[in-house]
Amino acid sequence: MIEELSLVLPYSRPAETDASLSALVETYSTLLFRVAHSVLRNPTEAEDVVQDAFVRVMEHRRAIPEIRDLRVWLVRITWNLALDRRRRIRPDQLDEDFARTLAGGNLPADTALHESRELARVFREIDRLPRAERQVLLLSAIDELDTRELAQVLNKSESAIRALIFRARTRLRERLENKQARLTKGGTA
Amino acid sequence: MNTNRSHAASDAIDSRIDRALAGLHDAQPRSGLNGRILASLQHRATSEATNPGGLPVHSFIVKAWSFARGRGPRRASLPGSGSARGNARGTAQLVTWAATSAAFLAVASLIVVHRQVAPSTKPVILSEASQSHREADSKDRELPQVSLLRPELAPVQVPTGHTPSTRRHPERSVAQRRTSVFQNCSGDKTDQCEIVAVSGTAQNLDAQALSDLHAPSHPAPPLPLTPQEKLFLRVLRYGNATQLAELNPLVRAQQDADETIAFKAFFPDPPPLKQPGDDE
Numbered sequence: 001m002i003e004e005l006s007l008v009l010p011y012s013r014p015a016e017t018d019a020s021l022s023a024l025v026e027t028y029s030t031l032l033f034r035v036a037h038s039v040l041r042n043p044t045e046a047e048d049v050v051q052d053a054f055v056r057v058m059e060h061r062r063a064i065p066e067i068r069d070l071r072v073w074l075v076r077i078t079w080n081l082a083l084d085r086r087r088r089i090r091p092d093q094l095d096e097d098f099a100r101t102l103a104g105g106n107l108p109a110d111t112a113l114h115e116s117r118e119l120a121r122v123f124r125e126i127d128r129l130p131r132a133e134r135q136v137l138l139l140s141a142i143d144e145l146d147t148r149e150l151a152q153v154l155n156k157s158e159s160a161i162r163a164l165i166f167r168a169r170t171r172l173r174e175r176l177e178n179k180q181a182r183l184t185k186g187g188t189a
Numbered sequence: 190m191n192t193n194r195s196h197a198a199s200d201a202i203d204s205r206i207d208r209a210l211a212g213l214h215d216a217q218p219r220s221g222l223n224g225r226i227l228a229s230l231q232h233r234a235t236s237e238a239t240n241p242g243g244l245p246v247h248s249f250i251v252k253a254w255s256f257a258r259g260r261g262p263r264r265a266s267l268p269g270s271g272s273a274r275g276n277a278r279g280t281a282q283l284v285t286w287a288a289t290s291a292a293f294l295a296v297a298s299l300i301v302v303h304r305q306v307a308p309s310t311k312p313v314i315l316s317e318a319s320q321s322h323r324e325a326d327s328k329d330r331e332l333p334q335v336s337l338l339r340p341e342l343a344p345v346q347v348p349t350g351h352t353p354s355t356r357r358h359p360e361r362s363v364a365q366r367r368t369s370v371f372q373n374c375s376g377d378k379t380d381q382c383e384i385v386a387v388s389g390t391a392q393n394l395d396a397q398a399l400s401d402l403h404a405p406s407h408p409a410p411p412l413p414l415t416p417q418e419k420l421f422l423r424v425l426r427y428g429n430a431t432q433l434a435e436l437n438p439l440v441r442a443q444q445d446a447d448e449t450i451a452f453k454a455f456f457p458d459p460p461p462l463k464q465p466g467d468d469e
Contacts (some may be wrong), residue, residue: 021230022227024354025226025227025230026223027222029222029223029226030217030218030222031298033216033218033222034214034216037213037216038213038216041213042468043216043218046216046218047218047219047222049226050218050222051226051229053225054229054230055229055230055233058230058233058234064348098212099209100211101212102208102209118205119205119209119212120455122205122206122431123209125211137210138213141210141211141213141214142213162338166430169206171207173199173202173203174207176202176205176206177199177202179200180198181200183349
């Protein structure tokens, strides 16, 4: 977890701001990778998005001292870039690959295949959630942003964020249960 | 019973959701992410320093367009400026501007063409001598450096023609790199050329790319036959002597007769059944 002190960029001269870009990469690259990965579910695409985000930072480096919460700003840039990129690729294929990676391990092949299908179904249902709930659920899954930061990234109040997390989780569980029940009913019939 | 089953299913779904979200949380980038990002930023900063603001042609065209759309015609159509003198002044200004812009465009296109045709001015690390020469040369030339990166985090120096793995210049060809490798060779004595392996991943990637380029290509193995093709092969006649002979009716009749004789020899006719009256 990154320290709270590093969240706010010290107000410094532009030259020092330039020099701190490499420190920014060191500090935030992993967090931004996870943010992009939660949307794209593909390491290569997520890395491209992180790279693009830092290019944006470099382009706006003169304005960096004026940014109050740099971490939130970076997460928001990365989030928007990842959403843009996800519209241009085939997310289903990426979800299946990622689910296969998650399910792999010491499991037997048939169990791993079943698990990967179930996980891919979970990701599909996450993508079918309402937009606000989906965003909150994915960003909260990264577990590095607290409620205040989530509220800043998504332009919502903290209470709204908490309610959205609860609603997203409940709705996701209900949909998965309904789908499971339909599948079971179809299998027995 | 049903309640227990539904609880178990709900728990399984919950654990599956947790597992999916934990997978998102535990996602790790490939090693060297910071180095790749810094290399990309350095490359971008270098290209910006070399060509600040991009090509001047673009801004020039924008200015020209705004001039042609706004300033020129509007000045000619201002109320009270419809006199011959005003029109003549506007026309002369437009002609002057057009001539200037044409000359500027010609110069800009020459610069662009020259930059595309001219070989790369970056040095190639070929030998110890050339490397020392390169260092001295780089000091003299003072290539633009990235001031915003810490030196210890700067990426590995890469040879000419190799750009960091960005999507900005992925089309740098292997052939260009190959020709630049032999720049230090004198005349026909190419065997005396000394190519020193440059440490780093970039050189390995170059070697890998070259070996892939020169690797012999093999034809694809034949695909296995489908069941239909196998059946087709069984009924197919190739026209050999035996099959052609079978088409002759005399030969076929003889063959049938032989088969009948052979069958009867193997299975002789059964003896006639004895009737009960015969015994008496």
